[in-house]
Amino acid sequence: MSEEIKGLIIKELETSKEVILKTAAENAKAEAAKMLDLAEKKIAEVKGLPADVDGEAISKLAKDFKAMVDDWAEMEKLVKAGRFTSNNTEGKTFHESFADATKEAADKLAGLKKGDRIMLDLKDMTFGNSFTTAGASVTYVKPGIIELAKRKLHIRELLQGGGMGAKSTFDFVKEITGTGSIANANEGTQKAQIGLKLQEASVYAEWVAGFLKISRNMLDDVEGMTTFLQSRLPELLLRAEDAQILNGSGIRPNLLGLQSVGNYTAYSSATTAVNRAEMLVYAVSQLESLDREANGILLHPADWYTLWLYKGSTSGDYTLPVNLVERVNGRMFIAGVEVFKSTAQDQSLFLVGDWTMGANFVTREPARVEFFYEDGTNVQSNQVTVRIEERVALPVYGSDYFILGDFAPVS
Numbered sequence: 001m002s003e004e005i006k007g008l009i010i011k012e013l014e015t016s017k018e019v020i021l022k023t024a025a026e027n028a029k030a031e032a033a034k035m036l037d038l039a040e041k042k043i044a045e046v047k048g049l050p051a052d053v054d055g056e057a058i059s060k061l062a063k064d065f066k067a068m069v070d071d072w073a074e075m076e077k078l079v080k081a082g083r084f085t086s087n088n089t090e091g092k093t094f095h096e097s098f099a100d101a102t103k104e105a106a107d108k109l110a111g112l113k114k115g116d117r118i119m120l121d122l123k124d125m126t127f128g129n130s131f132t133t134a135g136a137s138v139t140y141v142k143p144g145i146i147e148l149a150k151r152k153l154h155i156r157e158l159l160q161g162g163g164m165g166a167k168s169t170f171d172f173v174k175e176i177t178g179t180g181s182i183a184n185a186n187e188g189t190q191k192a193q194i195g196l197k198l199q200e201a202s203v204y205a206e207w208v209a210g211f212l213k214i215s216r217n218m219l220d221d222v223e224g225m226t227t228f229l230q231s232r233l234p235e236l237l238l239r240a241e242d243a244q245i246l247n248g249s250g251i252r253p254n255l256l257g258l259q260s261v262g263n264y265t266a267y268s269s270a271t272t273a274v275n276r277a278e279m280l281v282y283a284v285s286q287l288e289s290l291d292r293e294a295n296g297i298l299l300h301p302a303d304w305y306t307l308w309l310y311k312g313s314t315s316g317d318y319t320l321p322v323n324l325v326e327r328v329n330g331r332m333f334i335a336g337v338e339v340f341k342s343t344a345q346d347q348s349l350f351l352v353g354d355w356t357m358g359a360n361f362v363t364r365e366p367a368r369v370e371f372f373y374e375d376g377t378n379v380q381s382n383q384v385t386v387r388i389e390e391r392v393a394l395p396v397y398g399s400d401y402f403i404l405g406d407f408a409p410v411s
Helices: 001-021 026-047 055-075 094-104 107-112 216-220 225-247 276-288 301-308
Strands: 160-163 169-179 194-202 207-213 296-299 325-326 330-333 337-341 349-353 362-374 381-393 402-406
Touching: 207 216, 207 225, 216 225, 216 381, 225 362, 225 381, 276 296, 276 301, 276 330, 276 349, 276 402, 296 301, 301 330, 301 337
Parallel strands: 160 362, 296 337
Antiparallel strands: 169 194, 207 381, 296 349, 325 330, 330 337, 349 402, 362 381
């Protein structure tokens, strides 16, 4: 008898014993005991076969083994372990796949002669914690490329967008502090004169761009490479946007960010806040005292969750300050203003703003990803240049639309 076939049968019998022992349901114990007894007998029988056993004995063994496989298939209905499914699709365990392969090869096994070799094709087998066969190799690879994490919230999502036409600057007119004031006047007397002052302003549309070079082989051979680049590069572009929208220096080609000097009012309060929630309420109050509408607070996720985990000073329970903080379906509101979290924000800083009216993120040239086969020495080196770029502007309409503060004084 082929030692390979003999070893394979013994291995499957031993493995099935372990599965039955570990996974038999309570109402299947009696049936499991029978199957274990039968498996023990078959193991002893197979081990006792001489190397030069005749064809008739092998044929009988094959038929008995096929019958046992049929019994195991019924047993599998009661035994739930060893089954691992992914994305709600039903797969086969090693044991199920082996049983199916043995059934398909039953005729060949029945006619097995000394010196023959049979390959069993294990089909539709899933991998996971049920796969216990040592030395097995995974031949299926998850398609596409697994990307690094994407930022959950990009700052452009908080601002109003828009276009700017075929110009290099975005121009606007804003009112600045004037003179005089309207007042009551007696009949026949000089009325109060007021002076409204308007100021023209403009910001440049700046390029945000980058490129990389990859080999033609990588682009052609790695499944999903093009899709990956068209997904990953925009994410990197959005991260560059975040840095510019919040902290751009304003020195060309940089935008002047919301948290750069001249575009915000520093947090201040006559009353000392005892916790972070109070500090944010005072910041909302400060903004609305400037007659601006607070409609968003931006925090780093670590600071957001510090608020979420606020503990009462005496009880030690996780109790957010009553009437100050509200949690709704995983969202947080302080004094009725939603608190957003993004890793684009620096930890410990907070930005309370009138995001709707205070600024716009304006597009001159929309983002695009382009592939160039003929660039530099690409032809000689068999490379491809991949470029992503956009042209954008960030007009901020005054320093009184945003309040910037630091949690550092309070815990």
